[in-house]
Amino acid sequence: MVPELEDITDVLQEYRSSAExxxxxxxSNLVTFGExxxxxxxxxxxxxxxxxxxxxxxxQNCSIDDxxxxxxxxxxxxxxxxxxxxxxADTMFSEKVDHTISLQPDRAVGPGVADNSLGLAVLATxxxxxxxxxxRIKDNLILLTPTRGLDKGNLEGLRFFLKHNRxxxxxxxxxxxxxxxxxxxxxxxxxRGEIVCSVPEEYDWTKFGATNAIVSLNEVINRILEVSLPTxxxxxxxxxRIEGGTSVNSVPTEARLQFEIRSESARIxxxxxxxxxxxxxxxxxxxxxxxxxxxxxRRRPTGIPFSHPxxxxxxxxxxxxxxxxxxxxxxxxLSTVLGHHIPAVTVGIxxxxxxxxxxxxxxxxxxxxxxxxxxxxxxxxxxxLCHEKR
Amino acid sequence: MMDSAxxxxxxxxxxxxxxxxxxxxxELAEEKRKQGLSISLCIPSLNEENTIGKEIxxxxxxxxxxxxxxxxxxxxxxxxxxxxREVARSFGADVYKSSEILPKEGEMKGKGENLxxxxxxxxxxxxxxxxxxxxxxxxxxxxxxLAPLILRPEIKYVKAFYERPLIMSGxxxxxxxxxxxxxxxxxxxxxxxxxxxxxxxPLSGEYAVRREVLExxxxxxxxxxxxxxxxxxxxxxxxxxxxxxxxxxxxxxxQATRDLGKMAFGIxxxxxxxxxxxxxxxxxxxxxxxxxxxxxxxxxxxQVEHDIPVTERxxxxxxxxxxxxxx
Numbered sequence: 017m018v019p020e021l022e023d024i025t026d027v028l029q030e031y032r033s034s035a036e037x038x039x040x041x042x043x044s045n046l047v048t049f050g051e052x053x054x055x056x057x058x059x060x061x062x063x064x065x066x067x068x069x070x071x072x073x074x075x076q077n078c079s080i081d082d083x084x085x086x087x088x089x090x091x092x093x094x095x096x097x098x099x100x101x102x103x104x105a106d107t108m109f110s111e112k113v114d115h116t117i118s119l120q121p122d123r124a125v126g127p128g129v130a131d132n133s134l135g136l137a138v139l140a141t142x143x144x145x146x147x148x149x150x151x152r153i154k155d156n157l158i159l160l161t162p163t164r165g166l167d168k169g170n171l172e173g174l175r176f177f178l179k180h181n182r183x184x185x186x187x188x189x190x191x192x193x194x195x196x197x198x199x200x201x202x203x204x205x206x207x208r209g210e211i212v213c214s215v216p217e218e219y220d221w222t223k224f225g226a227t228n229a230i231v232s233l234n235e236v237i238n239r240i241l242e243v244s245l246p247t248x249x250x251x252x253x254x255x256x257r258i259e260g261g262t263s264v265n266s267v268p269t270e271a272r273l274q275f276e277i278r279s280e281s282a283r284i285x286x287x288x289x290x291x292x293x294x295x296x297x298x299x300x301x302x303x304x305x306x307x308x309x310x311x312x313x314r315r316r317p318t319g320i321p322f323s324h325p326x327x328x329x330x331x332x333x334x335x336x337x338x339x340x341x342x343x344x345x346x347x348x349x350l351s352t353v354l355g356h357h358i359p360a361v362t363v364g365i366x367x368x369x370x371x372x373x374x375x376x377x378x379x380x381x382x383x384x385x386x387x388x389x390x391x392x393x394x395x396x397x398x399x400x401l402c403h404e405k406r
Numbered sequence: 407m408m409d410s411a412x413x414x415x416x417x418x419x420x421x422x423x424x425x426x427x428x429x430x431x432x433e434l435a436e437e438k439r440k441q442g443l444s445i446s447l448c449i450p451s452l453n454e455e456n457t458i459g460k461e462i463x464x465x466x467x468x469x470x471x472x473x474x475x476x477x478x479x480x481x482x483x484x485x486x487x488x489x490x491r492e493v494a495r496s497f498g499a500d501v502y503k504s505s506e507i508l509p510k511e512g513e514m515k516g517k518g519e520n521l522x523x524x525x526x527x528x529x530x531x532x533x534x535x536x537x538x539x540x541x542x543x544x545x546x547x548x549x550x551x552l553a554p555l556i557l558r559p560e561i562k563y564v565k566a567f568y569e570r571p572l573i574m575s576g577x578x579x580x581x582x583x584x585x586x587x588x589x590x591x592x593x594x595x596x597x598x599x600x601x602x603x604x605x606x607x608p609l610s611g612e613y614a615v616r617r618e619v620l621e622x623x624x625x626x627x628x629x630x631x632x633x634x635x636x637x638x639x640x641x642x643x644x645x646x647x648x649x650x651x652x653x654x655x656x657x658x659x660x661q662a663t664r665d666l667g668k669m670a671f672g673i674x675x676x677x678x679x680x681x682x683x684x685x686x687x688x689x690x691x692x693x694x695x696x697x698x699x700x701x702x703x704x705x706x707x708x709q710v711e712h713d714i715p716v717t718e719r720x721x722x723x724x725x726x727x728x729x730x731x732x733x
Binding site for chain 1: 455456457459460463464466467468471472489492493496497498541542544
């Protein structure tokens with residue numbers, strides 16, 4: 017009998033009920049991982065915690081590579097194909113932040129609890145979840161917890177893994193704690209850079225005008241804001257983080273700006289970055305300040321079409337669960353996976369409040385819908401319902 | 407004296423563990439199954455809604471669902487005014503109000519009361535007590551304390567100790583107890599029960615005990631329950647019945663010095679009672695139960711009186727309802 021998507025959407029409520037039976041294990045994994053700080057470039061301890069659970073669940077090939085990416089394989093019944101499930105291991109919170117997680121009947125609260133401790137917990141609970149739902153997957157599942165994804169990490173962990181991986185991968189799912197309904201299947205192009213303005217520590221009459229790094233950086237910002245951006249292809253410049261100076265009564269000798277150019281067109285990104293380069297050269301020449309800039313992350317626009325069977329199946333599964341798909345392009349792990357010509361989507365697991373704040377709250381009840389959604393997508397891929405006809 | 411010191415040294419060497427010294431949880435659970443043992447976990451609580459959910463989820467998932475080390479997980483609550491009981495219930499714990507257990511015996515307020523009533527309410531051959539305010543809860547808190555009881559039949563009472571993350575000096579780890587331990591309990595033990603000075607943290611609130619021991623000892627309702635247990639179990643079963651386990655760090659609320667004063671007062675009363683009971687001291691004058699502390703505002707100093715009576719519950723074996731249920 018040829019499997020059909022209806023066979024899966026018809027049993028979604030059963031998947032959801034099965035997911036409820038692993039609630040304790042999931043929450044336990046969530047707390048165990050989430051209480052270990054994992055800032056970008058400092059994820060090792062958290063990855064080790066996840067590995068302990070992978071090993072305890074009897075997974076195969078449990079290992080940590082040179083860039084601290086964790087991986088494990090849940091062998092399929094036939095093992096002819098390999099599906100990649102990814103939950104990034106790093107968070108945007110430093111070691112110094114109190115990572116205590118509090119569990120209330122309806123929510124888990126703590127820094128990074130949803131982004132992405134919940135994603136990690138879902139991967140670690142997958143063996144029990146599949147067993148509870150009585151799903152025997154034919155394909156091998158590669159569970160990957162890559163590092164160095166955020167901030168200046170530039171997805172180094174995942175790039176490293178995909179560069180050295182020898183297993184052919186037929187499809188991928190990126191699992192994010194937030195938000196249920198999220199559906200990404202394309203990635204906009206992106207360039208992240210940092211501009212550093214510095215002036216001499218001692219007032220130097222030969223560098224007349226170069227007296228204040230913040231003032232010089234301000235001039236650069238004003239000029240960037242004047243850059244004309246097209247509405248099609250959609251393009252945006254995000255001035256994300258700024259820092260400079262040491263105290264209210266000291267002349268600042270250094271100021272930094274981190275920014276991101278996002279566009280559906282790689283060509284536009286290149287042209288905007290050339291404009292920024294020109295602005296910096298010009299401002300430096302007349303202000304006397306030293307101004308440098310460097311790119312620390314870059315993505316090319318990529319994606320699979322809305323008509324791709326994986327996207328269509330995912331959309332139908334979400335709608336069958338009464339979850340409205342919120343389609344948004346991604347700049348995270350998905351772009352690297354798609355860049356390797358692996359069809360993939362990013363989905364969210366639950367509703368989240370105060371995302372990326374120290375009191376981030378992941379709601380518990382919607383998690384079971386998110387898990388049913390994940391099981392269904394996995395099953396659809398495994399049943400061959402998400403592959404393009406050649 | 408020499409003999410006692412020797413014994414204590416041997417005990418320290420043979421009966422002091424680190425939680426990593428033991429086999430895996432799966433192996434411990436298998437050994438427990440072979441022995442036909444049942445184990446109950448009791449979490450005494452009073453207004454712990456922020457920490458109790460996490461504690462229950464972590465212990466239940468690892469030690470009841472993933473491995474069958476615990477047979478029962480119960481919260482015995484002293485009448486919390488916050489949502490402690492609702493939170494605990496929602497994460498699958500059996501929740502009891504202390505006042506509703508053995509109602510004929512009446513109701514007293516204090517952690518010791520909950521621990522005592524747990525002996526009647528819970529079914530296990532071993533009862534593990536863990537406080538509800540452990541911020542860094544981990545399954546090791548449970549299996550670390552249970553392992554010596556599962557692996558060594560002669561051990562009857564296992565107590566936790568922790569690293570105290572204060573100032574480190576070279577390779578020497580700061581060890582020992584908190585302020586009340588070092589200033590009050592250790593000096594008293596040194597004078598009267600030198601064997602008990604082998605405990606690194608005699609006041610730690612986490613321990614696992616065999617029912618045959620728990621039912622034979624009395625329970626101070628408020629402060630002093632840990633001190634009285636050590637003295638009474640030492641008298642009944644000797645030092646060899648004890649073990650202590652290093653559980654690394656325990657993060658919890660820090661107590662104000664004023665509150666530690668009340669604790670020290672309660673412990674001292676319990677201690678003096680024990681000296682009398684074991685004929686180690688001659689008649690003591692009537693002491694009352696009022697602790698006086700100062701409260702100062704500017705140049706005004708006001709004395710505040712705290713009534714801290716030390717009431718004790720008798721050994722459970724003396725309670726008829728208990729004998730009917732278990733004997």
